[in-house]
Amino acid sequence: MFERILVLIDGSEASGRAVNLCMETAASLGSHVYALHVMSPLPTVDLLADYIEGNIHFTRLTSRAQALLDDAKRVGEAAGVVVSTEYTFDRRPDTVVVSRACARGCDLVVMPSTLAAHPQGFVRDVAQQVLLDGETPVLVCP
Amino acid sequence: MFKHILLPTDGTEASLKAARLTMELSKRLGARLTVLHVVPPIPRHRHRGDAAVAEKLDPIEANQQHAAECLNQIAELAATHEVVCNCSEVTDSAPYRAIVDFARQHECDLIVMGSHGKHGLERLVMGSQTHKVLLASHLPVLVCP
Numbered sequence: 548m549f550e551r552i553l554v555l556i557d558g559s560e561a562s563g564r565a566v567n568l569c570m571e572t573a574a575s576l577g578s579h580v581y582a583l584h585v586m587s588p589l590p591t592v593d594l595l596a597d598y599i600e601g602n603i604h605f606t607r608l609t610s611r612a613q614a615l616l617d618d619a620k621r622v623g624e625a626a627g628v629v630v631s632t633e634y635t636f637d638r639r640p641d642t643v644v645v646s647r648a649c650a651r652g653c654d655l656v657v658m659p660s661t662l663a664a665h666p667q668g669f670v671r672d673v674a675q676q677v678l679l680d681g682e683t684p685v686l687v688c689p
Numbered sequence: 690m691f692k693h694i695l696l697p698t699d700g701t702e703a704s705l706k707a708a709r710l711t712m713e714l715s716k717r718l719g720a721r722l723t724v725l726h727v728v729p730p731i732p733r734h735r736h737r738g739d740a741a742v743a744e745k746l747d748p749i750e751a752n753q754q755h756a757a758e759c760l761n762q763i764a765e766l767a768a769t770h771e772v773v774c775n776c777s778e779v780t781d782s783a784p785y786r787a788i789v790d791f792a793r794q795h796e797c798d799l800i801v802m803g804s805h806g807k808h809g810l811e812r813l814v815m816g817s818q819t820h821k822v823l824l825a826s827h828l829p830v831l832v833c834p
Contacts, residue, residue, distance in 0.1 A: 548713050568829060571690050575718055660823070674832070675820065678804045684710065684833045687823055 641676035703803025
C-alpha cells in the first residue's frame with residue numbers, strides 16, 4: 548500500500564512536520580516520495596518588470612523553491628527513501644496536486660495543515676478540493 | 690511512526706472504506722487500533738414521546754443498536770484482517786469534538802476518516818464532521834475518499 552506518496556511543501560513549520568512524517572511513513576512502507584512545491588504565478592506586469600530588472604524576484608522565488616525541495620530530499624535520503632522533486636507555478640495548488648498525483652501514480656497525498664503565503668488560504672480547503680477532485684487519500688498534518 | 694490509530698465510524702460506506710484502509714495500514718505498521726462511534730444524545734422531550742407508538746423502538750435503544758451494529762461491522766473486518774482493535778462509544782452532540790477529545794485522551798497519533806457525509810447536500814462536499822475534525826485536530830488526519 549502507499550507505494551508512491553506525493554508531499555506538498557510550502558516552507559512552513561507544518562510543512563516541515565509533514566515532510567518528516569511523510570519520510571517516516573515512506574521508510575516504513577518502502578514507498579517512493581514525490582515532493583512538490585507550488586508557487587503563485589506573478590502577475591504579467593510584475594513579471595515583465597522583473598524581467599526588465601534581470602529576473603531578480605523570479606530567481607529568488609525559484610531558488611527558494613529549489614532549496615525547500617533539496618531540504619526535503621535530504622530528509623528523505625537520511626531515512627533511506629527515494630525522493631523526486633518538482634516546483635511549479637499555479638494559482639490552484641489543488642489542481643496541480645491532483646494532476647501530478649494522477650500522472651505519477653501516487654496513492655497518498657501528504658500536506659501541511661496551513662499553506663503559507665498562497666492566495667488559496669488554508670490548506671484544509673486545498674485538501675478538500677484534492678479529495679473532491681481526486682480519488683487519492685490525503686494525510687493532513689498540523 | 691504511528692503507534693495508535695483512531696478510526697471513527699458512523700456506519701456509512703465512506704467509513705467502511707476508511708476502515709479497510711486502516712486495517713491494512715495498522716497491520717503494516719504494527720499499530721494499535723481503536724474504533725470509535727459517537728452516539729447523538731436524545732433530547733429529553735423524546736424519551737417518552739416515541740414510546741407511545743408500540744411498534745417504534747425507544748430512541749435510546751435504537752441508537753445503542755445502531756452503535757453496536759457499526760462497531761461490530763468494524764470488529765468483524767478487523768478479525769478478518771487479523772488486526773486487534775478496541776471498540777468504544779461516546780455520547781456527544783458534536784461528533785467532531787468527541788473524536789478530537791477522545792484522540793487526545795487516549796494518546797492516539799493518527800485519525801482516519803472517510804470523506805463523504807451521509808446526508809443529502811453533504812454528499813457534494815467533504816463530510817462536515819471530517820472537515821471539522823481537520824480544523825480542530827492537532828493530530829495528523831488521514832482522509833479517505
